[in-house]
Amino acid sequence: MTTNDVQTMGLQVPEFTDITYERKATTAVITMNRPHRYNAFTAHTVDELITAFRAAGSDRGVQSIILTGAGDKAFCTGGDVKQRAETGDYGPSETGMLEIGQLHKLIRDTPKPVIAAVNGAAIGGGHVLHVLCDMTIAADTARFGQSGPKVGSFDAGFGSAYLARVVGEKRAREIWFLNHIYDAETAERWGLVNKVVPLNELMDAALEWAAEIGEKSPTAIRFLKQSFNADTDHQAGLSAMAMSALDLYATTPEGKEGAAAFAEKRTPDFASKML
Numbered sequence: 001m002t003t004n005d006v007q008t009m010g011l012q013v014p015e016f017t018d019i020t021y022e023r024k025a026t027t028a029v030i031t032m033n034r035p036h037r038y039n040a041f042t043a044h045t046v047d048e049l050i051t052a053f054r055a056a057g058s059d060r061g062v063q064s065i066i067l068t069g070a071g072d073k074a075f076c077t078g079g080d081v082k083q084r085a086e087t088g089d090y091g092p093s094e095t096g097m098l099e100i101g102q103l104h105k106l107i108r109d110t111p112k113p114v115i116a117a118v119n120g121a122a123i124g125g126g127h128v129l130h131v132l133c134d135m136t137i138a139a140d141t142a143r144f145g146q147s148g149p150k151v152g153s154f155d156a157g158f159g160s161a162y163l164a165r166v167v168g169e170k171r172a173r174e175i176w177f178l179n180h181i182y183d184a185e186t187a188e189r190w191g192l193v194n195k196v197v198p199l200n201e202l203m204d205a206a207l208e209w210a211a212e213i214g215e216k217s218p219t220a221i222r223f224l225k226q227s228f229n230a231d232t233d234h235q236a237g238l239s240a241m242a243m244s245a246l247d248l249y250a251t252t253p254e255g256k257e258g259a260a261a262f263a264e265k266r267t268p269d270f271a272s273k274m275l
């Protein structure tokens with residue numbers, strides 16, 4: 001983060017490198033902005049997302065948040081696998097860790113509805129991000145799926161448990177065990193997304209819903225979000241343990257093989273490296 005802050009309707013928001021933050025009336029629009037890596041996140045990207053969500057959460061003028069990706073190819077494709085293949089981690093961050101579990105909690109805990117505007121591929125950790133948003137609007141060109149077991153990663157916290165609440169156990173297990181990629185029409189049929197619109201109408205559709213929320217009582221919306229969350233809040237403990245497990249797994253030969261194979265564009269050989 002630089003010291004060169006930008007002023008957003010009275011609130012100081014740091015100048016970001018990996019995301020953008022804009023205020024549009026009562027909506028904060030947070031855009032993951034690494035299109036050369038299909039908006040995959042590094043540990044620094046996650047730090048910036050945390051800062052942006054905190055800013056939007058504490059800004060009394062903001063009543064809803066839109067999360068989207070730059071360009072028309074990807075919403076977010078999860079962790080930057082090339083970075084992991086190069087350095088064995090997701091790069092430097094404020095705590096030295098990938099604080100993705102904190103980001104997940106923040107998306108849930110921020111007392112304002114978060115709308116995912118999925119403009120392309122939502123894969124791996126990027127898929128988990130949209131699943132955790134309160135509502136999802138997808139472009140008709142969007143693609144969805146989990147890829148962790150193919151690339152030496154997993155989310156055994158909200159990424160599996162909350163997904164099962166959204167689409168049901170059978171479909172959640174299919175998504176994680178087969179790692180298929182699903183189109184927007186299938187995602188809508190499965191209840192993974194609220195609605196599908198043409199790509200060029202995506203942001204207007206998301207802003208329209210955000211404006212409707214802006215007309216409602218913020219306190220009523222806040223209590224409702226907290227009530228919806230209460231039933232699955234215990235999954236936060238599971239998520240903390242899952243992220244610790246993922247940190248350990250990433251250091252193993254089996255975990256490293258997935259990232260190396262992705263970067264080298266070859267099929268991984270997990271069997272010979274199994275724990």
Ligand SMILES: CC(C)(COP(=O)(O)OP(=O)(O)OC[C@H]1O[C@@H](n2cnc3c(N)ncnc32)[C@H](O)[C@@H]1OP(=O)(O)O)[C@@H](O)C(=O)NCCC(=O)NCCSC(=O)CCC(=O)c1ccccc1C(=O)O
Pocket residue numbers: 036037038040077078079080081082083100121123124125126128146147148151153154155159181246
């Ligand atoms: C997204 C794809 C299916 C798109 O396929 P396609 O349209 O054919 O485009 P490509 O040519 O493959 O990609 C274009 C270009 O972008 C680069 N790229 C794409 N994704 C990534 C990425 N995640 N990291 C780095 N770079 C990426 C790609 O290499 C190409 O570059 P070139 O220079 O042109 O070669 C397909 O790209 C795909 O499957 N991508 C990988 C998706 C993936 O495996 N993501 C990581 C999952 S693991 C993860 O997210 C880590 C974090 C984590 O562990 C986690 C945390 C919390 C919850 C869940 C998880 C989790 O495990 O999922």
